[in-house]
Amino acid sequence: MKTGDQIVQELPWKWGVQGRIFLIGGLGYLFDAWDIALNGFLMPLLGDEFDLTLSARGLVATSNLVGMAVGAIVWGAIADRIGRKKAFSATLLLFALFSVVGALSPTYEVFLLFRFLAGVGLGGCIPVDYALVSEFSPKRYRGRILTALDLWWPIGVTLCGIASTALIPLSGNWRWMLATMVLPALLLFWVRRGVPESPIYLTKTGREAEAREVIDRLVAQTGATPEPYAIPAPPAPDEGRRIGGVRAGWEQFRLLWSHSPRITGVAWALFVTIMLVYYAALTWMPSILKEEGYGDTASFISTTLMSGVGIAGVVASTWLVDVVGRKWLIGLSAPIATAALVAFAAVLEVQTAALIGIAVFGFLIQLTIPALYAYVSELYPTTLRASGFGWASSVSRVGTGFAPMLFGSVMWPLLGLPWTFAVLGVTVLAAVLWMAVAAPETRGRELDSEAINTDPLDEADPQRHLSTETLTDGTGAPTAAGEEPVRG
Numbered sequence: 001m002k003t004g005d006q007i008v009q010e011l012p013w014k015w016g017v018q019g020r021i022f023l024i025g026g027l028g029y030l031f032d033a034w035d036i037a038l039n040g041f042l043m044p045l046l047g048d049e050f051d052l053t054l055s056a057r058g059l060v061a062t063s064n065l066v067g068m069a070v071g072a073i074v075w076g077a078i079a080d081r082i083g084r085k086k087a088f089s090a091t092l093l094l095f096a097l098f099s100v101v102g103a104l105s106p107t108y109e110v111f112l113l114f115r116f117l118a119g120v121g122l123g124g125c126i127p128v129d130y131a132l133v134s135e136f137s138p139k140r141y142r143g144r145i146l147t148a149l150d151l152w153w154p155i156g157v158t159l160c161g162i163a164s165t166a167l168i169p170l171s172g173n174w175r176w177m178l179a180t181m182v183l184p185a186l187l188l189f190w191v192r193r194g195v196p197e198s199p200i201y202l203t204k205t206g207r208e209a210e211a212r213e214v215i216d217r218l219v220a221q222t223g224a225t226p227e228p229y230a231i232p233a234p235p236a237p238d239e240g241r242r243i244g245g246v247r248a249g250w251e252q253f254r255l256l257w258s259h260s261p262r263i264t265g266v267a268w269a270l271f272v273t274i275m276l277v278y279y280a281a282l283t284w285m286p287s288i289l290k291e292e293g294y295g296d297t298a299s300f301i302s303t304t305l306m307s308g309v310g311i312a313g314v315v316a317s318t319w320l321v322d323v324v325g326r327k328w329l330i331g332l333s334a335p336i337a338t339a340a341l342v343a344f345a346a347v348l349e350v351q352t353a354a355l356i357g358i359a360v361f362g363f364l365i366q367l368t369i370p371a372l373y374a375y376v377s378e379l380y381p382t383t384l385r386a387s388g389f390g391w392a393s394s395v396s397r398v399g400t401g402f403a404p405m406l407f408g409s410v411m412w413p414l415l416g417l418p419w420t421f422a423v424l425g426v427t428v429l430a431a432v433l434w435m436a437v438a439a440p441e442t443r444g445r446e447l448d449s450e451a452i453n454t455d456p457l458d459e460a461d462p463q464r465h466l467s468t469e470t471l472t473d474g475t476g477a478p479t480a481a482g483e484e485p486v487r488g
Contacts, residue, residue, distance in 0.1 A: 002229045004203050004215050005382075009139040010224075017221045021136050022145060024195055025129040026152035027188050028092060031181060032125045033156030035095070035118070037307065038177060039064055040283040041164040041300060044290050045174045050108045054287070055409035061283040063112040065401030067119025069394040075124020076390020077252045080383065083205075084132040085197040087124060087386075089189055094121025096185040103178035123397065127390035130377045134385065135198040136218075143326070143374055143443055148318040150370030154310035154362075157282070161304025168296055204382045206234040252387035259384060266439040267376045267388065269431040271396035274334050274372060277424045278365050279400040280407055281306070281341055285358070288417065292348055302355060306362035313366030320367065325443045326375035330368055331432040337364035338425035345417035378442035 002010075013019070039061040047057045071091070079087035095118050102114035130146065137145045163180055167173040199218070202211035208231045219226055256264045285306065289299035320329050344357025373389075380388035411420040 002227065004211055004229050004231045005200050007215055007224075007227070007229045008136070008199050008218060009142075011138050011218060011222045012224060013138050013141050013145075014222045017218060018136050018138070018145075021195060022133055022149065024188070024192055025133045026149055028125045028129050028192070029149060029152040030156035030159070031092065031095065031185055031188070032122050033153040034160040034181060035064070035099075035122055036061075036068075036279070037157040037160040037282060037303075038164070038181075039115075040286050040303060041160065041177065042174050043283065044287050044296065044299070046108065046111070047287075049174070052108070053409075054412075055405050057287065058283075058405040058407065058409070059112055060115065061279070062401045062405055063116040064119040065279070065397045067116035068123030069119075069397035069401060071120040071123025072127055072390040072394035072397065073387075074120070076127040076387040076394075079124070079128045079131060079386040079390075080252065083197050084128055084135070084201055084386070085195055087128045089192045091121050091124035091128060092185050092189045092192070094118075095125075096182050096189065097121070099178050099185070100182050103175045103182075123394070124390070126373075126393055127386045130373060130389055131201075131386035132195070132198055134377050135200040135382065139444070142378070143322045144318050146374035146377060147321045147370040148314070150366070150373055151311065151314040151318070153369070154307045154314055154366055157307035158304055158311065161300055161307060165297060165300040165304065168300070200382050203231050204234055252384070253391060256380075256384060256388055256391055259380070262438040263379050264388070264391075266431075266435045267379060267392040268395050269434055270330065270334075270372055271376070271392040272399045273424070273427040273431040274330075274365075274368055275396040276400050276403055277334075277338050277341065277421070277428060278369065280403060280421075280424065281361065281365075284407060284412075288348075292354075302358060305355065306358045309359045309362040310366035313363040314370050316363075317367045317370040321371045321374060322443060325441050326371050326378075327435060327439070327441050329371040330375065331436060333364050333367040333371075334432055335425065335429050337361055337368055338421065338428050340364055342418055342421045342425060345421050348417065375442060378445070379439065 011018075043057040043060050046052060046060060047054075075087050075091055098114050098118035098121065102111060102118055105111035105114055130149065133149055134142060134146055164173075164177050167176045167180070196214050196217075197210065199211045199214040202208075202214065211231055215229070216226075218224075282303075285303045286296075286299045289302055290296070294302065317329065317333075340357055340361040344354055344361060347353040347357060376392055377385060377389050407420070411423070415423070
């Protein structure tokens with residue numbers, strides 16, 4: 001007899017059911033992207049208004065990203081304890097509140113405080129969104145769905161660029177840039193109230209009656225054939241589920257590393273290095289271009305080009321993630337994207353060549369990041385998925401949070417842009433090489449698959465799991481279980 005989790009993961013995809021959750025989760029992700037991109041547009045404007053040095057301008061991104069790092073830890077742990085649905089809504093409400101008061105900041109110091117607090121709210125969006133969407137997604141399409149979720153990121157960055165460029169002529173425009181996000185965020189908070197709790201989360205926490213109610217409704221709504229299923233007894237709760245707040249976050253930290261040091265090490269290394277490169281480009285690009293003589297409008301439009309081209313990158317990644325697999329896509333696209341950024345820095349004085357470099361980087365990095373998010377969310381079991389993703393995200397945001405100060409005060413002035421980006425590229429290459437030997441491919445595998453949650457080096461012996469995890473496509477070539485064969 002199948003389990004309730006298997007029933008959910010084998011349902012047909014329906015836009016009115018799982019697609020609705022995908023859209024609502026994606027809109028929250030859009031706000032996350034908008035808010036981070038906004039740091040880059042705010043930095044030169046705040047620098048002019050408050051007469052700030054390059055390193056002081058970097059504090060705009062630092063305060064916001066460090067707040068997001070705190071939020072990712074706290075909200076990831078909260079989502080694993082109280083459920084995805086409640087955490088799903090509360091993150092945006094907190095963000096909207098502190099964005100409003102941030103737009104009214106009388107001094108730079110007060111502004112930084114409110115950017116930090118807004119980040120605490122918004123930092124929980126990505127781990128909670130990915131956990132919820134992944135747990136509603138059919139196994140056969142999960143890789144594409146989670147990768148497509150990242151499509152909302154370049155859309156959010158692009159919309160931020162368009163809105164910021166349009167608001168430049170207004171007096172006190174940076175305040176309006178903050179204020180424009182508030183009403184849509186509150187509207188999305190209201191819409192999110194109708195999202196059901198994750199049935200996989202409910203089964204893993206012993207709430208069988210609620211789980212059956214959600215599963216039966218999903219079966220009816222998707223038109224699947226009803227069949228009996230079992231809800232296995234959940235594992236005995238450990239102390240980590242009986243504590244709250246920051247202590248719960250640190251307990252999850254211990255559980256993540258005891259679960260699999262290799263998987264957690266790979267997840268953190270990929271997040272830190274790849275997101276460091278991306279955020280360095282995203283937050284500093286308007287300032288870099290302005291230093292090269294571009295005006296505010298031109299530098300904003302050029303940065304928007306990077307994110308606009310990235311939309312095509314996400315679309316391509318959505319297809320490639322199930323064709324070549326998560327590991328190959330990340331392992332190839334991430335180093336090449338960084339090389340494109342080095343090339344951009346080398347030809348910065350030639351505007352046409354620089355714009356081409358920006359566009360190429362924007363496309364390639366958006367091949368990488370969606371696959372990275374899908375990959376890390378699939379590496380962990382359900383009881384650790386939100387906190388596993390949340391800790392990886394938070395560690396990367398601590399690194400990327402302090403990077404703007406380091407970038408503006410040390411690396412850029414001393415090394416120059418080409419060598420600065422080259423150093424970042426070496427760290428990316430090291431991370432993907434570690435992934436290649438230390439973590440498994442997750443394409444087509446069930447969430448909570450034994451092959452994922454045991455020693456990842458078992459993947460070196462493919463015969464070990466062949467009988468239960470591979471099928472053939474009719475030509476003798478193996479495909480992952482539950483995945484459609486690739487047809488020419």
